[in-house]
Amino acid sequence: IKDNSPLRNTAEDFGMNRLSHLFKDTIVIINGEKGNFYRVFLTKNKERCFLELQHHNVSRQKELNKKLLLLSYSNQIPFIITTDTHALNDVHLEGRSILQKAKNINFEDEKGWDLTFKTYDELVEAYRKQNALPEEVYLEAINNTNVMADSVEPFKLDYSKKYPKL
Numbered sequence: 536i537k538d539n540s541p542l543r544n545t546a547e548d549f550g551m552n553r554l555s556h557l558f559k560d561t562i563v564i565i566n567g568e569k570g571n572f573y574r575v576f577l578t579k580n581k582e583r584c585f586l587e588l589q590h591h592n593v594s595r596q597k598e599l600n601k602k603l604l605l606l607s608y609s610n611q612i613p614f615i616i617t618t619d620t621h622a623l624n625d626v627h628l629e630g631r632s633i634l635q636k637a638k639n640i641n642f643e644d645e646k647g648w649d650l651t652f653k654t655y656d657e658l659v660e661a662y663r664k665q666n667a668l669p670e671e672v673y674l675e676a677i678n679n680t681n682v683m684a685d686s687v688e689p690f691k692l693d694y695s696k697k698y699p700k701l
């Protein structure tokens with residue numbers, strides 16, 4: 536990167552997997568972006584956008600969380616917390632693993648990931664163990680997750696049958 540210009544694109548991505556250089560040595564991948572849409576949207580809609588943190592205690596996740604922290608500080612975009620839950624608990628996680636093996640499914644990058652449901656206290660402890668972010672950051676992010684959920688307007692799903700027009 537030659538300069539520290541925020542949210543600059545590379546020419547190599549051809550609009551499929553956009554690499555946005557947010558500041559020197561930080562790269563964020565935005566899948567499927569065309570015409571800088573996400574980049575522009577994030578910066579113009581900070582009051583309704585959030586960056587996602589996860590608690591996996593692996594070096595890749597720790598590095599990403601630190602880069603996201605810088606992105607959040609430099610662009611005033613708040614965090615939310617997600618848990619990448621694929622199983623209720625360790626027993627269910629073992630069942631998932633057995634099913635994956637039976638179906639010959641293997642996600643190499645899942646090694647070391649915590650894919651179980653977390654209570655508030657368990658989530659806080661997971662971020663303490665990860666030790667990538669200041670405590671006030673992940674506590675605020677947990678709170679922001681509820682702020683985001685509360686901002687969703689009530690809606691009703693339309694369950695009527697829909698057929699294509701021929």
